[in-house]
Amino acid sequence: QFRLQESGPGLVKSSETLSLTCAVSGGSISNYYWGWVRQAPGKGLEWIGYISNSGSTNYNPSLKSRVTILRDTSKNQFSLTVSSVTAADTALYYCARVGVLKISNKWFDAWGQGTLVTVSS
Amino acid sequence: QSVLTQPPSVSAAAGQKVTISCAGSTSNIGDNSVSWYQQLPGTAPKLLMYDNFKRPSGIPDRFSGSKSGTSATLDITGLQTGDEADYYCGTWDSSLRGMLFGGGTKVTVL
Numbered sequence: 531q532f533r534l535q536e537s538g539p540g541l542v543k544s545s546e547t548l549s550l551t552c553a554v555s556g557g558s559i560s561n562y563y564w565g566w567v568r569q570a571p572g573k574g575l576e577w578i579g580y581i582s583n584s585g586s587t588n589y590n591p592s593l594k595s596r597v598t599i600l601r602d603t604s605k606n607q608f609s610l611t612v613s614s615v616t617a618a619d620t621a622l623y624y625c626a627r628v629g630v631l632k633i634s635n636k637w638f639d640a641w642g643q644g645t646l647v648t649v650s651s
Numbered sequence: 652q653s654v655l656t657q658p659p660s661v662s663a664a665a666g667q668k669v670t671i672s673c674a675g676s677t678s679n680i681g682d683n684s685v686s687w688y689q690q691l692p693g694t695a696p697k698l699l700m701y702d703n704f705k706r707p708s709g710i711p712d713r714f715s716g717s718k719s720g721t722s723a724t725l726d727i728t729g730l731q732t733g734d735e736a737d738y739y740c741g742t743w744d745s746s747l748r749g750m751l752f753g754g755g756t757k758v759t760v761l
Contacts, residue, residue, distance in 0.1 A: 554695055568680065574753070574755040575696065577741075577750040580750075589749070629701060634682065634683040634743045634751060635683060635684040637686035638686070638696070638741070639701065641697070642695065643696050
């Protein structure tokens with residue numbers, strides 16, 4: 531059973547870059563898709579993006595210009611960076627494993643506990 | 652405003668049934684499979700349903716999912732106080748080429 535744990539700064543200054551890491555235990559990340567989802571305070575879920583088992587990525591079009599997801603198979607972890615952050619990026623950030631049947635059939639079947647990132651001015 | 656529309660809240664007495672709808676369009680629900688998530692207060696979301704109606708191991712059969720046309724439904728029967736949570740639908744959007752979530756539905760047990 532996979533376990534996911536997010537880590538990173540809880541406070542980021544406006545216009546700077548947010549960087550988070552998701553450490554995965556219980557299995558190798560190499561064979562799966564991995565993604566990020568965020569939730570602004572009191573709001574719903576927003577998909578950020580994912581990285582596939584081959585290393586290709588897919589991002590939410592609304593965030594694409596500012597987001598990068600990478601993986602480090604040697605450390606069994608993957609990461610998220612969001613550049614030029616604003617107050618609108620303040621949210622609880624979750625890393626998750628992506629279940630895949632085909633390109634158009636995906637879901638999130640294991641989640642980290644989430645980490646709160648606050649963007650300050 | 653979400654592309655996938657869910658009612659903000661539903662409620663029913665303990666032991667009864669609630670139905671949560673998720674309305675989309677041909678580019679998302681109409682063409683792709685739906686997943687459902689339960690988010691208990693203060694916790695991370697949890698997968699309840701995938702591929703429209705399939706339950707992951709450990710999810711009781713009180714939870715059932717279905718899809719018809721451009722809408723999907725999650726039914727919860729034998730409602731329990733522990734079911735009080737926010738529920739989200741999710742799917743792939745072929746036009747956006749990305750994943751979507753509904754706005755969420757809060758379930759209250761009366």
